[in-house]
Amino acid sequence: MDPFGILYTDLYQLTMGQVYFRLGLHEREALFEAFYRKNPDYGAHQAGYTVFAGLDPLLSWMETARFGNEELEALGALKGRSGKPLFAEDYLRYLKDVGGFSGLTVRALPEGRVAHPQVPLLSVEGPLLQAQLLETALLNRINYETLIATKASRVREAAGEEAVVLEFGLRRAPGKGGESATRASLIGGANRSSAVSLSHLLGLPSSGTHAHSLVQAFLALGYTEEDAFQAFAEVFPDDTILLLDTVDTLHSGLPHALKVFERLRRKGHRPVGVRIDSGDLAYLAIQVAKELDKAGFADTLIVLSGDLDELVIWQIKSQILEEAPRYGVEPEKLLKRLVYGVGTRMVVSWGYPALGGVYKLVAIRENGTWAPAIKISDSLEKVLNPGHKKVYRVYDGRGLATADLLATFDEEVREDTPLHLRHPTDPTKRRTLRPGEFTLEPLLEEAFRGRRLFPPVPLEALRERRQRDVARLDPGVRRLVNPHIYHVSLTERLFALKEALVAQLSG
Amino acid sequence: MDPFGILYTDLYQLTMGQVYFRLGLHEREALFEAFYRKNPDYGAHQAGYTVFAGLDPLLSWMETARFGNEELEALGALKGRSGKPLFAEDYLRYLKDVGGFSGLTVRALPEGRVAHPQVPLLSVEGPLLQAQLLETALLNRINYETLIATKASRVREAAGEEAVVLEFGLRRAPGKGGESATRASLIGGANRSSAVSLSHLLGLPSSGTHAHSLVQAFLALGYTEEDAFQAFAEVFPDDTILLLDTVDTLHSGLPHALKVFERLRRKGHRPVGVRIDSGDLAYLAIQVAKELDKAGFADTLIVLSGDLDELVIWQIKSQILEEAPRYGVEPEKLLKRLVYGVGTRMVVSWGYPALGGVYKLVAIRENGTWAPAIKISDSLEKVLNPGHKKVYRVYDGRGLATADLLATFDEEVREDTPLHLRHPTDPTKRRTLRPGEFTLEPLLEEAFRGRRLFPPVPLEALRERRQRDVARLDPGVRRLVNPHIYHVSLTERLFALKEALVAQLSG
Structure with missing residues (x-):
């Protein structure tokens, strides 16, 4: 059985399905939405947006996951506390007939786009059972990839749009x-990855240097560090x-x-660069640049x-801007030759290791119309925005995104009439945009x-x-620390x- | 090409290989060791040990990863900056002949055992090229699984050895x-997982309840929460x-x-339980227990x-011990019926999302003897323990582990002579154990x-x-907060x- 097949899910999706x-509700048309509640807060710094990723995978x-014989046998063998099978034969036969997710329609934010809290990233419409069954796999993919693409985007912003990030x-x-880590990093901002097969499958070359072990091996054998460098340069004269x-x-x-x-130069080759992996990177970069410059x-x-x-890179750049002139090194020129190799802290989203994305039932079809579903909660922020919805991004006169707007699916939202915006939980906060002041872009x-x-x-x-x-x-929303709230x-x-x-349910 | 095959690695392993x-050094016998430098520090709380996981995968x-035609084609297509192929044909032919990791010998800490910083988890011996090529995949597996098994072990300790953790x-x-997350969680302390295919492949039943969406769907259709519960109970009368x-x-x-x-009871079934997913869990558990008791x-x-x-569970238990008597609920009895469903914070190792495990060359064979390799570093803690080594766990008279001991591979370490222990970096710290006071267990x-x-x-x-x-x-080493240093x-x-x-290299 493929561990990542259709049973790469939680058991409760299948028990609820039964x-x-x-x-007889399994084919009732349902609508679920996936969204997350707050942007990553890394502690000392915070995200003002995320980058949506994970959709293509x-x-x-969804297109390939299927209930095959192995999956149905595995489910058939599960026993309840009474010792009897947990799942009935007619239910398993039905799953086999349905096969997979062929009844579902997904509307989604295009992958790679900027996303915001509370705004649907995807809506999933179709038979209740199929839509419910999709939950775990959907969240598994988009929570992690979005988290990493967001971190990569921050690293990219700290490094600058022109810099090379590996x-x-x-x-x-x-x-x-x-x-997923490699893919999301490359969507969010990294130029290349060192991972060979993953880069290859994504259609990019992989990138890398050498490790300490090359030098260590030479030293242990009685050679010198220079011998190790020379050996590398002879094998890769144009990629050293x-x-x-x-x-x-x-x-x-x-x-x-x-x-x-x-x-290398005497033989007509151009050395590519050096790498520094420890110590005071800003100071060392300045000293190394100075000597490299001197030697031509x-x-x-x-x-x-x-x-x-992102924060360390920002700090390194600030320190270079301040200190490089003291050593006769031009800071802007130095910054332009820097390449950032970012590993652990990007692929684990250091400081905020999980995006709390959720997948919620928001409506169910009854007699041809969508009945909105809601979940009340102790915390107002956790109360769902109910019903079948449309999603717009609102741009201001400068062409900058000024708000994301949720509307009911059947209402008309137009650029030629005043647009009234309401805060999702605070009834005192409202704003009106006049025609000509804004443009609308449907997002899903x-x-x-x-x-x-x-x-x-x-x-x-x-x-x-x-x-x-x-x-x-x-720019305030993009700020690495204490960003504006979009x-x-x-x-x-x-x-x-x-x-x-809310009144109906609470009352 | 299988993305997780032999090219699930970093490019520099392959360039160094060339x-x-x-x-002509590619078949020189080399010895690498994998270890990590410090236990997870989650901020408000810290680990005093880790649980080693990831070995079996x-x-x-290693047994199946092979250079096949697809992999060699992908490598052959990589170009350097000159536009010429990065890898030469004779090198690729050699990789094809070698195939995979058949030249390597791995000695390892048995998976599932407690591990400590600086102590080799694995040693890898064999041809330099093969041993180098293993690095990325090895670290990828053991860093993450060890991290998660450690977190799960802490959750288990907070919950108590008798409690059920899902x-x-x-x-x-x-x-x-x-x-890997599910597997490591189950090794480290979880009893069951909700993940269906992964549990099945590990030979365990999966476990779960139902989601909010079941109730939401019924409400949206004009039914009640009780109807939703009743429906679930009718389908799963012994697993409700x-x-x-x-x-x-x-x-x-x-x-x-x-x-x-x-x-359910009137029909001769025993309801299994209830789940609470939000709010003040300790307070709600007490109130729910009180009512359940009252109703029999x-x-x-x-x-x-x-x-x-681990910290939230500890807090919940403390609060119950303190508050339950006030409501006439016996705290010990309540704790015994609690089940902990732990998700996000376990599988991302909340607070410390990456174990910094490394894989370092420690010796290379020259003329039949092992020449130790070392790496100097600005920070004393990062200086390698060099050479081919043996590893022991030392137990005291009570049978408790008192230290892990690294020795050179060819020295004799005995229980019948005094044992002198040296701190790895601080020359002033030493300790002697007398025969009869300790026993030795080889670890790898x-x-x-x-x-x-x-x-x-x-x-x-x-x-x-x-x-x-x-x-x-x-017990001090096991403490969740501020543990003793092993x-x-x-x-x-x-x-x-x-x-x-160190003297030789620094001098």
């Missing part, structure tokens, strides 16, 4: 979750990046590298690695209707979506529906 | 890394656990559940869920020699190993070797 089946999974995290990635800190960055690694670079290697790259994240698009509706989107296109969307955010609003009509439902 | 190949991978984390697990908090735990969920339980359901379980971790066992040497160990055996080892820890020591001889190497 309840629906027994009551989810759609591919993803080095496979060794600390969560088992086979490395697949030398790791400087196995013995001592400035007093051993750098002088040895310079000798080897000099020999002003265009070689300086790769920094070792527990980098149909992605799956029994089968996926478009082929996998090339990674490059996803990267461009993210870049374009981030550029349309207010507005998510309801239309008057949706706000009224929510109030009525 | 350097070794070109210099690694060994299975793993509910698949929806927040990192993509396909859910496979009802989720109480969709509307209001005490004023809606509980009274509805009691009515349904009463009907004193043996039904109370499942708690919702962002639980041969697990792979060209192929795995024993079949996968059943999960139950791994769970027992963990339980036995944790029981042999000093001693990791070197023999006099290994300490002297390390000092000599």
Whole structure:
């Protein structure tokens, strides 16, 4: 049995399915929405947005996941406390007949786009049983990939849109979750990954240097660090990046590298760069740049690695801007030659390791109309925005995104009439936009209707979506620390529906 | 190409491999060790030990990972900056001939056992190229699984060895890394997982209840919460656990559940339990227990869920011990009927999301003897313990583990002579144990020699190993907050070797 097949899910999806089946509710049309409640808060710093990722892998999974004989045998063998089978034969036969997710329609935010709390990332419409069964796998994919794409986007913003960011995290990635980590990192902001098979399958070359063990092996055999560097340079004369800190960055690694670079140059090759993996990276980068410049290697790259994240990169850049001139190094030129190798802290989303995305029933079809579903909760923020909905992004006169807007599915939202925005929970907060002051963009698009509706989107296109969307955010929302809160609003009509439902259930 | 095959690795393993190949060093016998430097520090609380996991999946991978035609084609297509192929044909032919990891010998800490910082978890011996190539996949598996097994062990200790802990984390697990998360959770302390296919493949039944959506669906269709409960109970009369908090735990969920339980009882069934997923779980558990007792359901379980971790569970138990008597509920009896559903915070190791395990070259064979390798570093703690080593666990007169001891591979460490222990970095710290005061247990066992040497160990055996080892820890080391530091020591001889190497390289 494929561990990642249709049973890559929680047991309760299948027990609830049997309840629906027994009551004849299993084919009742239902509508679920996936969203998350708050942006990542990393402690010392916070996200003002996320980057949606994980959709393509989810759609591919939906198209292939099937109840086969192995899966049904496994389910048939499960026993309840009475010792009798947990699942009845007629229910399992039904699952076999249904097969998979062919009854579902998915509308989704295009992958790679900027997303915000409380705004549906996906809506799933179809037979209650199928839509319920999708929950775990859907959340498994989009929670993690969105989390990592968001972290990568922050790393990219700290490094600057022009800088090269490499993803080095496979060794600390969560088992086979490395697949999602690499993909999401590349969507969110990394240029390349060191992971070979994953890069290959994504259509990108992998990238890397050498490890400390190369130098260690040479030293243990009685050779020198310079011998190790020289050996590497001879095998990869046009791709030489030398790791400087196995013995001592400035007093051993750098002088040895310079000798080897000099020999490469004499043979007509251009050394690519050096890497520093420990120590005070900003200080060392300045000193290394100074010596490289002096020796005439002003265009070689300086790769920094070792527990980098968005805040560390920001700190390194600030320190270089301040200190480089003191050593006669031009800071802007130095920043341009830096490459950031980011591993652990990107692939585990250091500081906020789980996005709390949820998948909630928001409506169920009864006699041809959608009856809204709601869940009351002690905390007002956890009360669902009910019913079948439409989602818009509202842009202001500068073309910057100013709010995401949720509307009921059947109301008309127009650019040529005043637009009333309501805060989703605070009835005192409202705002009106006049025609001419705003434009509207519908956000969700149909992605799956029994089968996926478009082929996998090339990674490059996803990267461009993210870049374009981030550029349309207010700089305050993009800020790494204490960002502005982006507005998510309801239309008057949706706000009224929510109030009525809460009153009805609470009363 | 299988994304998780032999190219599930970093590019630099393959570029370094070509350097070794070109210099004729690729078949030189090398010794690498995998270890981690510090126990997880979750911020408000800290781990005093870890639980080693990930070995079996690694060994299975090593046995099957192969350079096939697809992998070699992918590598052959990689271009350097000059536009020429990065990898030469003779090198790729060699990789094809070698195939995989048939030259390697792995000695490992048995999976499921307690582990400590700086102590080798695995040693890998064999041709330099193969041993180097294993690095990324090895770290990918053991870093994450050890991290999660450790968190699960803490959750288990907080809940108590007798309590039932369920793993509910698949929806927040990192993509396909859910496979490792479930496995490690079950090794470290969870009794069951909600994940269906993963539980099945591990030979355990999966476990679960129902979701809020069941109640929501009934409400949206004009039925009541009680109808939803009743429907569930009719389909699963001997496996009924009802989720109480969709509307209001005490004023809606509980009274509805009691009515349904009463009907079940009249038909000769025993309701299994209730679940509470939000609110003040300790307070609600007390109130729910009180009402269940009053209605004669004193043996039904109370499942708690919702962002639980070791500290939250500890807090809930403390609060119950203090407050339950005030409501006439016997606290010890209540604790015995609690079941903990732990999800997100276990599978992402909330507070410390990455174990910094490393894989370092420690020796290389030259003229028949092992030449120790070392790496100097700015931070003393990062200096390697060099050379080919043996590893012991030292138990005191009470049978409790008192230290892990690293020795050189060829020295004799005996129980009948005084044992001198040295702190790995602080020369002023030493300790001597007299014969009769201690016993020695060698920790690493041969697990792979060209192929795995024993079949996968059943999960139950791994769970027992963990339980036995944790029981042999000093209670101070097991403490959830501010634990005692477990001693990791070197023999006099290994300490002297390390000092000599550092002096030689620094001098």
